[in-house]
Structures are given as C-alpha cells and as structure tokens.
Amino acid sequence: MREVYLDNAATTPIDKNVLDDMYDKMQNVYGNASTLYGIGRKAHTVLEDSRDIIAKSINAKPDEIIFTSGGSESDNTAIIQTAEARKSLGKHIITTAIEHEAVLKPLEYLEGQGYKITYLPVNTDGVINIEDLRSALDDETILVTIMTGNNEVGSCMPIHEIGELLKDHQAWFHTDAVQAYGLLDIDVEKDHIDMLSTSAHKINGPKMTGFLYKRTGVDFPSFIKGGEQEKKRRAGTENIPSISGFATAVSMITPEVKQELHDRYLGFKKQIMSELNDNDIEFVVNGTVDNNPLQHVFNVWIKGIASDVILANMDLAGFAISAGSACTAGNIEPSHVLVAMYGNETNRSSESIRISFGKFTTSEEIDLFSEALVKVIKRIKRVD
Known part of the structure; x- marks a missing residue:
C-alpha cells in the first residue's frame, strides 16, 4: 500500500x-x-x-x-x-x-x-x-x-x-x-x-x-x-x-522557492475543497484560505465525525494527517486553538482534521488523498 x-x-x-x-x-x-x-x-x-x-x-x-x-x-x-x-x-x-x-x-x-x-x-x-x-x-x-x-x-x-x-x-x-x-x-x-x-x-x-x-x-x-x-x-x-x-x-529557500511553494500549497487546498464540494461533503475551513500567507496548513471541520475516527480510517488507507499539534497527538483532546477561535459550544474542536503540505507533496498525492477522504466520510456517514 x-x-x-x-x-x-x-x-x-x-x-x-x-x-x-x-x-x-x-x-x-x-x-x-x-x-x-x-x-x-x-x-x-x-x-x-x-x-x-x-x-x-x-x-x-x-x-x-x-x-x-x-x-x-x-x-x-x-x-x-x-x-x-x-x-x-x-x-x-x-x-x-x-x-x-x-x-x-x-x-x-x-x-x-x-x-x-x-x-x-x-x-x-x-x-x-x-x-x-x-x-x-x-x-x-x-x-x-x-x-x-x-x-x-x-x-x-x-x-x-x-x-x-x-x-x-x-x-x-x-x-x-x-x-x-x-x-x-x-x-x-x-x-x-x-x-x-x-x-x-x-x-x-x-x-x-x-x-x-x-x-x-x-x-x-x-x-x-x-x-x-x-x-x-x-x-x-x-x-x-x-x-x-x-x-x-x-x-535552498530562495524568495522564488517561497513564492512557488505558497502558490502550490494554495492550489492543493483548492483541490481538496473542490473534491469535497463535488461530493456534497459538509465541511467548514477553520481559519482562512485565500488571504492566509501561511498556506501549508489546512484545517477542516468535517461535521458530525470525530477527528480520531477520520484519522484512524485515513491511516488504514495509507494517509498520514493529524488533528492538531503533534506534541499532543498521543492523547487527542479538543484543540485549544479551535476553542480559542470558535468557542466550545459546538463539536468543531473535536471534529476537525489538519492536513499539512511539504515541498515533496505532489498534486497526484492530493488527488489520491481527496478521493480517499470522501470515501471514508461517506462510509462513516452510511454506518451512522
């Protein structure tokens, strides 16, 4: 795999x-x-x-x-x-x-x-x-x-x-x-x-x-x-x-490299959002997309599915993502960042995933990930 x-x-x-x-x-x-x-x-x-x-x-x-x-x-x-x-x-x-x-x-x-x-x-x-x-x-x-x-x-x-x-x-x-x-x-x-x-x-x-x-x-x-x-x-x-x-x-990090990575990462975000929208997946981006100068981090609320459930299923499918900081990943708790941004009156802080790109990430990998994420979400929703 x-x-x-x-x-x-x-x-x-x-x-x-x-x-x-x-x-x-x-x-x-x-x-x-x-x-x-x-x-x-x-x-x-x-x-x-x-x-x-x-x-x-x-x-x-x-x-x-x-x-x-x-x-x-x-x-x-x-x-x-x-x-x-x-x-x-x-x-x-x-x-x-x-x-x-x-x-x-x-x-x-x-x-x-x-x-x-x-x-x-x-x-x-x-x-x-x-x-x-x-x-x-x-x-x-x-x-x-x-x-x-x-x-x-x-x-x-x-x-x-x-x-x-x-x-x-x-x-x-x-x-x-x-x-x-x-x-x-x-x-x-x-x-x-x-x-x-x-x-x-x-x-x-x-x-x-x-x-x-x-x-x-x-x-x-x-x-x-x-x-x-x-x-x-x-x-x-x-x-x-x-x-x-x-x-x-x-x-190796020249101004040209920084700009190229910024544009590529923004494109990756739009690839993922397009696949989710095309499949009528209910989601909300945490933070901003177009106006964000730090584009390698993409945090998404998948409504109705706990973060750890998505992480486990995506891991089984061969995709490494997280629910927030790696320093607390061993014990998944509601994100203090999302609580600070949106409050704790919803399940947003415990139903969000973080996808983060690097210079070796490819568009093909993003396509594979997006398709797998849609399949996982639909399967979990169907079970529910």
Whole structure:
C-alpha cells in the first residue's frame, strides 16, 4: 500500500542535499569546535559559516544566533530566562490563547512562580486585535511572546505591528517562528523582534537542531549550565553536522522557492475543497484560505465525525494527517486553538482534521488523498 505523508506541520522529511552534507560533515568534520588545533578549527569554520548563512535569512548579525536543540529549548530559554533576568522591572507577560505548548508550558510554570500572564483572545481567523495588546501593556510588562504563524490553522499574527508597538516599551518581543520560518519573509530589524525561535526539522532539516535569535543588548544567562560554547550563551558541544545541515536547508529557500511553494500549497487546498464540494461533503475551513500567507496548513471541520475516527480510517488507507499539534497527538483532546477561535459550544474542536503540505507533496498525492477522504466520510456517514 502506498503511503502519503500529509503532516508536514509536525515534521518534514529530510532533504537529500541536507543528508549528503551532514554525512560529509560526520565523516570529515568530527572535531570539537571549541578546540584550538586544526581539526577543531575546521569544525569551528563550518559552525561560523552556518551561523552566517542562517543570520542572513532573518537579517540578523551572526553573533545574534544561538544554536539550540530546537524550538522547545529556544522558546523555554527566551521566556524563562527573560522572566528571571527582568523580574526587578515587573512580572507581567503577554501572550495569546493559541500558542504552541512550548510557549504555554513555560508560561504555566512562571504563573506558579508568581508571574501574571495575560492571554490575548483571537478572532475566528486566529489573529489577535492589536488594540487588545495595546490595552494589556502596562509598566510591569517585561515580555510579549506571540507566535509568527500558528501550527494548527496557519494563521499569521501582525508581527510588524506588534514590533512597532513595542519598540519604545520596556517589554522584550519574542516570537515563536517555528512554523513560519522558511515560508514567510522575516526581518528582525524591520519588525523590531528581540528574540525568535526556530527548528530545523520544519524545513526539511535535521531534528533536535534549531536556533534562538537574541538581539544585541538582550541579556540573560545561559539556560543550560555547563561549558562556554556559543559565546557562553548555550552550554554543550555544538552538533556540527546538524547545524551544517540546517544551514544547507536554509540556503535552498530562495524568495522564488517561497513564492512557488505558497502558490502550490494554495492550489492543493483548492483541490481538496473542490473534491469535497463535488461530493456534497459538509465541511467548514477553520481559519482562512485565500488571504492566509501561511498556506501549508489546512484545517477542516468535517461535521458530525470525530477527528480520531477520520484519522484512524485515513491511516488504514495509507494517509498520514493529524488533528492538531503533534506534541499532543498521543492523547487527542479538543484543540485549544479551535476553542480559542470558535468557542466550545459546538463539536468543531473535536471534529476537525489538519492536513499539512511539504515541498515533496505532489498534486497526484492530493488527488489520491481527496478521493480517499470522501470515501471514508461517506462510509462513516452510511454506518451512522
């Protein structure tokens, strides 16, 4: 049976160019980048060349890039270390109701430590009102952490407007860009971003590798205690093959590639909707389609059928999709994102599925998926 992978918002398959680069580095650049002899200097050169490539991708300075194990570590570092470093200025943090667990969990921890967290609501498109943020800011606010793009519905926050609002406020601005990096244009200078988190495995790079952008002047101690790697900002011997692979993945994402992927993903959504409409399947798109700049995520409410029932049947048919964040997929519960967007007065949050595309997804696969989804829905409805 052919398997079709449509859960790229959870993770992406590694690109062969990335794999080849990593294999080369594993064989030939095995030195510790912190050592002074030739083999170590070779590793250090690869490390700094990779840092330069990645810094340019967001218009940052190379020494503002800290390599980490991925998005969760980057988010935890930015949030918890900012809170600890700035608590003398206040203990108020602002976020949104639809953040990833990698942001919500550290904030929950900080609430237990006496910090006040404001969770901004979102509209039915999954976007905050900038005036709500303006009203929530006060003299005690030390951090605003708002995601760039949502991992469940693909909505994008007004990052530039948020940065403009905060540039003269004491609060530092952190954004979780894990889902958006590589698909959207991000400029940390233009958007006045102080910290930004990413993960390589979302852009066909290796898992357990990411970076935290930390603006010059944003100062807090290393979250992981130990050696003095990453200029004393992140202890632990750098993973040179994975970091180099990350840089290779980044180097392949040109402006032309971004536009081509945006258009292709939008076309995939329309293929699926067309098949559902042609077969009189009752569905509602969660979020927006045409006006959404983050097109790789497609979240659909299939009325009257529980998410886990559709997932199980599509899995048996050879299609990998999800009901939301992969970090909570082991225990399917109503999506906190959909509850925040639409309330919990309907079954919408427990009857929706997420289909997410990647650069290796083909139109043929979308046709196969659409036909299989229609068959599954009709069979379940007939049984009911």
